[in-house]
Amino acid sequence: MQCMTTKNKSWVALAAVLVPVMFSVPLVLGFFGAAHPFFDAFAHFRMHLAILMAIAAVPALILGLWREGLMAMVLALTALGTVLIPSPAPPAEAGTAQPQYKLMQLNLRYDNRRQADVLRLIAREAPDVITLQEVSTAWRPRLKGIEERYPYNLYCSNRSHIGGVAILSRRPFALGTTPQCVDSLIGLARIDFGGRSVIVTALHLDWPWPYSQAANVATINPYLERLQGPLIIAGDFNATSWSQTLKSIGDASRTTSAEGLRPSWLINGTLARGARWIGLPIDHILVSNRIIQTRVETLPPVGSDHLPLMLRFSISGVDDAGPDQQTVMLEKPKQ
Known part of the structure; x- marks a missing residue:
């Protein structure tokens, strides 16, 4: 029974590492859209993939796999930052108000x-x-x-x-x-x-x-x-x-x-x-x-x-x- 429990824990730990990796592959490929439209197709789902990857990293952190969990979390949040951080707004034009x-x-x-x-x-x-x-x-x-x-x-x-x-x-x-x-x-x-x-x-x-x-x-x-x-x-x-x-x-x-x-x-x-x-x-x-x-x-x-x-x-x-x-x-x- 102890052997089975240890084996099950090993599988859970492996899954906790592999699932974030699965999300990371299309997430990273999406940054190479300039190379080929195939990669750009993944970019459209960057926001969703990043959120899913961040969620998938939580079990690794819970299991004490700090290095793997933190790496996945950092990659996910960095990718999400490229989506959520707004571009600088152009300076407002001075002068009289224009019709809207x-x-x-x-x-x-x-x-x-x-x-x-x-x-x-x-x-x-x-x-x-x-x-x-x-x-x-x-x-x-x-x-x-x-x-x-x-x-x-x-x-x-x-x-x-x-x-x-x-x-x-x-x-x-x-x-x-x-x-x-x-x-x-x-x-x-x-x-x-x-x-x-x-x-x-x-x-x-x-x-x-x-x-x-x-x-x-x-x-x-x-x-x-x-x-x-x-x-x-x-x-x-x-x-x-x-x-x-x-x-x-x-x-x-x-x-x-x-x-x-x-x-x-x-x-x-x-x-x-x-x-x-x-x-x-x-x-x-x-x-x-x-x-x-x-x-x-x-x-x-x-x-x-x-x-x-x-x-x-x-x-x-x-x-x-x-x-x-x-x-x-x-x-x-x-x-």
Whole structure:
């Protein structure tokens, strides 16, 4: 009996060491996303893996395996720190207060059965601009009903039954510009906000490796590099804010995240209500340096597996001259 007890203790001790190691492998691989999209796929779950690893390290500490337990705990907390520690905020712009505007971002979910809740949210919040994803055939009649309030709109063609992206605006498109779509991945429209124009982009990327997310990024980045003037990119990136995908798009467009860590996705249904606490932060709003005084909040769920985001922002008082007045012309960049 004593032999069996000792043997059982050995197995428990081995498990207490191996379980944290199991979580550490994908956790560490996620830091090498720049090397290959395969590694970046692990990065999206860094926050969850780090928390699981920290919890898994507790039994080792209880069993007196201090070295192994502390090493696992330090690695987990260090990885978690790269997610939770916010980036330094840009300095606030001095000068007179600028008018504030609102942009709502939402992946509608193509088969959302609570379409009326979405429309009530839009009516209650009254955003100036709305960026949407998964605008399926089932959604078009519903959205048609609010076009009187949002007469300026762009719908990009569906890639599949889940639908495409769309931009709805109460404010006019900038004079002489043409809203355009790029491979059904993004829609772009230069919108006039009281005499200052801003390029608003609605984006929807595919899932990470082994799906086509990396190819999507390679397609859209040459277009983003050419955009001039104030820019807002809002959408369902299917990628976290610390991933290589977000870094690549931010570098190409010269934008930064307006919201930091903001969980927004969880499996649809009852669990979706917990998205803001335990979900994946894959819905983002990126802004250029002339989009100022930004504040982002998550709104209550409205039947989608994604939470709505609301961006409140102002536009820098720099005069809109020169490149900012260029028409959005998105001819395919030369290879």
